[in-house]
Amino acid sequence: TASYFTTRSSAGETWGLQAGMICLNAYQRMLQKADASQKEFIFGQLQGLAEYLLKTWPAAEESQQAANLLVQLTLINGDLEKARTYVAMVPADTVAGGKIRRQLGLSLWDDYNKRLRAAGDNPTDPALVASRQTAMDALNEGVMTSPAADKPDVVSIEAALALINLWMIDGKLTEASDLLNNADRGPIALLDKNTDLSSQGTTALRTYQAALQINIAQLATKSDDKAVERIQTMVDKLSTIAGNDEEGKKKLAAVFFRIARDLQQQLEATPDAAARERLANGVGVVLTQLRNSTTDPTTKLWVGQTLGSIAKALKGTPSSAEASKRLAGESVKTLDALRTDPATTPENLVKVRFMMSQAYQTIGQTAEALKLIEEILKQNEMMLDVQVEAARMLQSSANPKDTAAISKAVSGYLPNPKTRKNIVWGWGRISQLTAGKPNMEETFFESRLELARCRYLQAMATTDPELRTKTLDKALTDIKQTLKLYPELGGPVYTERYDKLTRDLQRELKQNVVGLKGLSTK
Numbered sequence: 071t072a073s074y075f076t077t078r079s080s081a082g083e084t085w086g087l088q089a090g091m092i093c094l095n096a097y098q099r100m101l102q103k104a105d106a107s108q109k110e111f112i113f114g115q116l117q118g119l120a121e122y123l124l125k126t127w128p129a130a131e132e133s134q135q136a137a138n139l140l141v142q143l144t145l146i147n148g149d150l151e152k153a154r155t156y157v158a159m160v161p162a163d164t165v166a167g168g169k170i171r172r173q174l175g176l177s178l179w180d181d182y183n184k185r186l187r188a189a190g191d192n193p194t195d196p197a198l199v200a201s202r203q204t205a206m207d208a209l210n211e212g213v214m215t216s217p218a219a220d221k222p223d224v225v226s227i228e229a230a231l232a233l234i235n236l237w238m239i240d241g242k243l244t245e246a247s248d249l250l251n252n253a254d255r256g257p258i259a260l261l262d263k264n265t266d267l268s269s270q271g272t273t274a275l276r277t278y279q280a281a282l283q284i285n286i287a288q289l290a291t292k293s294d295d296k297a298v299e300r301i302q303t304m305v306d307k308l309s310t311i312a313g314n315d316e317e318g319k320k321k322l323a324a325v326f327f328r329i330a331r332d333l334q335q336q337l338e339a340t341p342d343a344a345a346r347e348r349l350a351n352g353v354g355v356v357l358t359q360l361r362n363s364t365t366d367p368t369t370k371l372w373v374g375q376t377l378g379s380i381a382k383a384l385k386g387t388p389s390s391a392e393a394s395k396r397l398a399g400e401s402v403k404t405l406d407a408l409r410t411d412p413a414t415t416p417e418n419l420v421k422v423r424f425m426m427s428q429a430y431q432t433i434g435q436t437a438e439a440l441k442l443i444e445e446i447l448k449q450n451e452m453m454l455d456v457q458v459e460a461a462r463m464l465q466s467s468a469n470p471k472d473t474a475a476i477s478k479a480v481s482g483y484l485p486n487p488k489t490r491k492n493i494v495w496g497w498g499r500i501s502q503l504t505a506g507k508p509n510m511e512e513t514f515f516e517s518r519l520e521l522a523r524c525r526y527l528q529a530m531a532t533t534d535p536e537l538r539t540k541t542l543d544k545a546l547t548d549i550k551q552t553l554k555l556y557p558e559l560g561g562p563v564y565t566e567r568y569d570k571l572t573r574d575l576q577r578e579l580k581q582n583v584v585g586l587k588g589l590s591t592k
Contacts, residue, residue, distance in 0.1 A: 087126075088132075145173065213229050214233075297352070301355050343390065371425075381393075405422050439463055447493050464496075476528055500517040565586070572585050573585045
């Protein structure tokens with residue numbers, strides 16, 4: 071065409087550039103209307119012309135438009151490497167240059183997430199590390215270096231969020247927090263400047279999800295009296311954005327579920343007790359809000375279980391006792407609603423009762439815990455995990471002045487009217503029913519060890535010297551019999567535990583304190 075000829079024959083001249091843009095726009099319109107068989111040829115012509123314009127008039131605004139078009143088309147085609155090449159041709163210090171870098175960064179971020187899922191969510195994979203860095207470099211340039219958009223748009227906010235997420239994956243919490251709160255480039259500030267986006271939509275949800283994650287994550291590194299209050303404010307903000315309709319509640323529940331799951335993993339990996347307590351308080355806020363925002367019974371069950379497991383993990387730290395009880399109380403509240411819900415299936419009802427019993431045990435309400443255990447075992451006493459938990463509860467609730475619980479832990483209780491055998495078995499029957507069964511080996515060695523320990527505790531509680539010696543001897547005999555039949559004692563972990571208890575028994579019996587090697591198994 072004339073325009074194409076003029077462009078090629080007038081290199082460096084203004085009219086050559088103008089002719090080139092006319093021709094480029096014509097190719098773009100043709101591409102939009104072309105069928106599949108024609109698109110490849112037309113795109114090739116457009117691509118060659120746009121590259122020529124960029125090389126011949128590199129500083130012209132029209133050339134930047136051509137580059138932007140090339141980037142858009144190559145991104146649509148999924149050719150990220152070619153898109154990176156075209157982006158590099160556009161100066162980064164222009165508004166247009168910043169925009170296409172943000173768009174490229176988002177495409178690379180999306181590509182990284184696809185690769186991550188394909189690799190089984192393993193972010194340490196070397197190829198994924200490289201992919202993540204490529205996305206981070208593009209986003210860092212587009213978000214932090216290039217000029218911002220004249221008016222904040224979805225791309226600007228999503229690019230900032232993507233960069234924040236990448237920094238968090240790499241453990242750069244300070245950088246992520248600084249960008250989140252940046253008055254000019256941060257997603258919260260950009261949302262505030264665009265009222266159309268700030269009150270609704272997935273972008274707003276993602277913004278406050280990131281804010282919530284960062285604020286809770288910071289609990290692991292610093293103490294802040296206002297942190298939980300700030301977290302609650304963000305939770306309320308998320309609830310407002312999501313709305314009260316069914317679809318909004320589903321979105322909100324999905325957000326809280328992801329956050330809670332990630333933060334639970336972070337909590338489990340945090341060794342510092344004070345940091346664990348701060349994190350637990352933050353996770354507790356998210357979990358209770360998740361409970362309140364979902365109608366899905368499976369999610370509610372997970373919330374109750376997770377609250378209970380976090381509470382149990384905190385229980386061992388004296389300074390976290392109050393937080394542990396509070397979270398266990400929330401677990402009970404969550405699970406109790408399911409327990410009394412007619413829609414809860416019989417299978418889930420067993421799980422609910424079991425989890426509630428553990429939460430009650432964490433609070434210290436053993437009687438309530440055992441009532442729930444009894445409800446389960448009255449329906450099916452063959453549930454071994456529940457029998458073991460019952461024996462543990464009974465044993466841990468005993469005290470030196472009242473050994474009734476220890477006797478129940480040993481021999482069980484609650485006779486079945488039909489069989490006249492105890493519905494709650496105790497360590498003695500548990501050991502009998504698991505002996506010689508490879509798939510129950512660990513339970514067997516635990517039951518034999520705890521049976522001997524219970525006898526030791528009974529002996530220490532009695533004031534009768536003769537009965538005391540007799541009971542200690544019986545405990546030592548239990549260990550000797552187990553050692554004779556199973557010399558490996560289930561492996562080094564249990565061997566160490568058996569050895570320690572043996573030494574305690576030998577000490578009380580005024581024998582040589584030499585542990586297992588002092589026991590004759592002939």
